[in-house]
Amino acid sequence: MSIKSRRVLPGFGLALGYTLVYLSLLILLPLGGLILKAAELSFAQILDIALGERALAAFRVTFVSSLLAAGINAVFGLVVAWILVRYTFPGKRLVDALVDLPFALPTAVAGITLATLYAGNGWLGRYLEPLGFKIAYTPAGIVVALTFITLPFVVRTLQPVIEDIETEVEEAAASLGASRGQTFVRIIFPALFPALLTGFALAFARALGEFGSVIFIAGNLPLVSEIVPLLIISKLEQYDVLGATALAVVMLAISFLLLLAINLLQWWTANRHHNAEPLEAAAGRVSGNER
Amino acid sequence: MKSTRATQEPAWVRIVLLTVGLGFLFFFLGLPLVAVFVEALAQGWGLYAAALREPETLSAIWLTVLIALIVLPFNVAFGVAAAWAIAKFEFRGKSLLITLIDLPFAVSPVVAGLVFILLFGAQGAFGPWLSAHEIKIIFAVPGMILATLFITFPFIARELIPLMQAQGKDEEEAAVSLGASGWQMFWRVTLPNIKWGLLYGVILANARAMGEFGAVSVVSGHIRGETNTLPLHVEILYNEYNAVGAFAAASVLALLALVTLVAKTIVEWRMKKETDMLNAVLAPEKT
Numbered sequence: 001m002s003i004k005s006r007r008v009l010p011g012f013g014l015a016l017g018y019t020l021v022y023l024s025l026l027i028l029l030p031l032g033g034l035i036l037k038a039a040e041l042s043f044a045q046i047l048d049i050a051l052g053e054r055a056l057a058a059f060r061v062t063f064v065s066s067l068l069a070a071g072i073n074a075v076f077g078l079v080v081a082w083i084l085v086r087y088t089f090p091g092k093r094l095v096d097a098l099v100d101l102p103f104a105l106p107t108a109v110a111g112i113t114l115a116t117l118y119a120g121n122g123w124l125g126r127y128l129e130p131l132g133f134k135i136a137y138t139p140a141g142i143v144v145a146l147t148f149i150t151l152p153f154v155v156r157t158l159q160p161v162i163e164d165i166e167t168e169v170e171e172a173a174a175s176l177g178a179s180r181g182q183t184f185v186r187i188i189f190p191a192l193f194p195a196l197l198t199g200f201a202l203a204f205a206r207a208l209g210e211f212g213s214v215i216f217i218a219g220n221l222p223l224v225s226e227i228v229p230l231l232i233i234s235k236l237e238q239y240d241v242l243g244a245t246a247l248a249v250v251m252l253a254i255s256f257l258l259l260l261a262i263n264l265l266q267w268w269t270a271n272r273h274h275n276a277e278p279l280e281a282a283a284g285r286v287s288g289n290e291r
Numbered sequence: 292m293k294s295t296r297a298t299q300e301p302a303w304v305r306i307v308l309l310t311v312g313l314g315f316l317f318f319f320l321g322l323p324l325v326a327v328f329v330e331a332l333a334q335g336w337g338l339y340a341a342a343l344r345e346p347e348t349l350s351a352i353w354l355t356v357l358i359a360l361i362v363l364p365f366n367v368a369f370g371v372a373a374a375w376a377i378a379k380f381e382f383r384g385k386s387l388l389i390t391l392i393d394l395p396f397a398v399s400p401v402v403a404g405l406v407f408i409l410l411f412g413a414q415g416a417f418g419p420w421l422s423a424h425e426i427k428i429i430f431a432v433p434g435m436i437l438a439t440l441f442i443t444f445p446f447i448a449r450e451l452i453p454l455m456q457a458q459g460k461d462e463e464e465a466a467v468s469l470g471a472s473g474w475q476m477f478w479r480v481t482l483p484n485i486k487w488g489l490l491y492g493v494i495l496a497n498a499r500a501m502g503e504f505g506a507v508s509v510v511s512g513h514i515r516g517e518t519n520t521l522p523l524h525v526e527i528l529y530n531e532y533n534a535v536g537a538f539a540a541a542s543v544l545a546l547l548a549l550v551t552l553v554a555k556t557i558v559e560w561r562m563k564k565e566t567d568m569l570n571a572v573l574a575p576e577k578t
Contacts, residue, residue: 008464008467009379009380009460009463009464009467011473011477012375012376012380014372015372015373015375015376016372016376016380016382018368018372019369019373022369022372023369023373023388023391023392026440026441027391027394027395027441028391030406030407030409030410030441031394031398031406033406033409033410033415033416034402034405034409036416037409076312076315079312079315080312082308083309083312083313084312087305087308089309093556095313095316097552097553097555097556098316098320098321098324098552099320100552101320101548101552102320103498104498104502104547104548104549104551104552104555105324105502105544106502106504106521106522106525106544106548107502107504107505107522108504108522108523108525108526108541109327109502109525109541109545109548110323112526112537112538113326113327113330113538113541116326116330116534116538117322117326123322124318124322147319148320151319167298171298174298180299180300180301183298205397206396208399209398209399209400209401210399210505211400211504211508212400212522216526228399229400230401232401232405233401233508233509236405236408241408241409241414245405248401248402248405251399251402252398252402255398255399258397259393263390
């Protein structure tokens with residue numbers, strides 16, 4: 001069957017050939033160049049650069065703030081996805097459309113706006129700083145920026161899955177005497193968990209590499225509030241190309257691992273929801289996928 | 292009515308969840324969006340308009356548009372070709388190819404800029420050859436185009452692949468067996484079928500292309516009036532403590548983001564309508 005249809009439709013060679021050439025020239029060749037450049041260093045030298053005092057601190061700041069931002073979004077994203085699917089309230093469609101704002105708003109705009117809001121004289125900073133919460137120009141500012149940037153991931157991953165939950169299962173649980181809380185913990189949450197984890201991982205992966213929004217609000221103090229992408233740039237500006245390359249290769253390796261983990265998670269999620277209609281599944285993916 | 296109540300939370304839980312969810316969105320989305328425009332207009336409309344008419348701001352807007360206009364056709368051609376091969380044919384290594392297409396999403400923008408410096412920079416692999424022929428890529432517009440191409444590479448293909456997979460290949464096969472040439476089939480059958488999905492991908496890719504900061508920043512060299520896109524110009528003005536200028540430029544980008552959201556919502560609505568219609572047509576055949 002597949003052999004026959006391969007003959008019927010034209011353009012396979014042209015389309016695949018163009019795809020492979022374009023992919024190789026634009027993506028694989030540059031990334032390969034990075035790895036070749038890094039190969040000028042030994043493995044021990046790369047580790048030495050990545051584990052230097054300043055780099056190690058930058059990795060710690062980047063990882064901890066990305067984890068916190070993804071965690072905040074996992075909690076609040078679950079609530080937001082739930083109310084957007086299950087509840088009705090005025091302006092719901094507007095709110096739903098607004099969730100994608102962080103994907104549409106350039107990161108530099110987000111950066112200067114959040115820095116202005118949370119600065120000592122800003123709309124939020126003027127109330128938070130007297131209470132002892134200094135956000136702008138501290139590591140907490142990094143978490144705020146990353147939370148904004150990665151906000152849509154958990155919501156958009158969860159929405160189609162919540163829509164797919166059959167209310168009959170919930171009714172059955174209720175009619176068997178389960179309280180609403182028990183139904184949530186035993187029935188709903190386990191069904192949502194793979195998607196929640198996927199959304200968390202997508203948010204985390206995006207947060208790790210984020211640069212534009214963070215640099216305006218972070219204060220960028222070495223050892224305290226300097227993220228890895230910024231350290232790569234400052235090495236580059238000091239003509240330490242090998243140092244920048246070493247850090248970039250470590251980041252790239254982490255990205256690869258996360259991409260692999262996310263693919264496995266999505267495969268897990270898809271396997272749990274294979275009963276969905278193909279068209280509906282496609283529509284769901286279309287409305288939630290600018291990862 | 293009673294059966295729905297069994298699958299609803301108690302009223303107080305609903306109120307708490309609505310307050311928490313909407314409060315979160317208000318502080319993290321609503322307030323920043325409003326703040327951009329309030330800060331831009333803080334000194335009145337006159338200064339706002341003057342800030343936008345600065346020659347350097349105008350040239351930044353122009354370069355931003357120019358880069359998007361060059362980048363988008365390349366990614367449209369790639370997206371359609373990749374989706375055609377992946378959705379309509381079976382071949383080995385397909386899932387590897389899909390993963391590779393996703394790769395730029397996982398790469399930090401700063402790393403995306405760095406890879407082009409390593410290739411085309413002064414000390415890069417092709418650096419000596421380029422400088423011998425007086426071709427400038429890094430710290431010039433070609434490098435910024437390459438970095439933007441890299442960053443926006445997956446957007447259109449990602450939208451088209453699931454869409455074309457869901458549509459199957461019956462219609463194209465019918466067209467070809469009725470004697471249509473390959474291009475006739477593409478223009479008359481395939482393109483009308485995928486137009487909304489394609490537009491959706493273009494909208495997303497355009498927003499990213501015009502708003503990209505990290506990757507473009509690394510390769511631009513920040514030469515005013517020459518290699519400054521609007522997001523980079525926002526940074527320069529902000530660092531000069533020119534708040535009105537920075538937020539005026541930022542407000543243009545925020546408007547672009549709002550237009551993007553509106554266009555995206557309209558296209559989503561159109562796609563859902565077509566999907567529903569298709570389901571309604573297919574449903575009787577299935578039973």
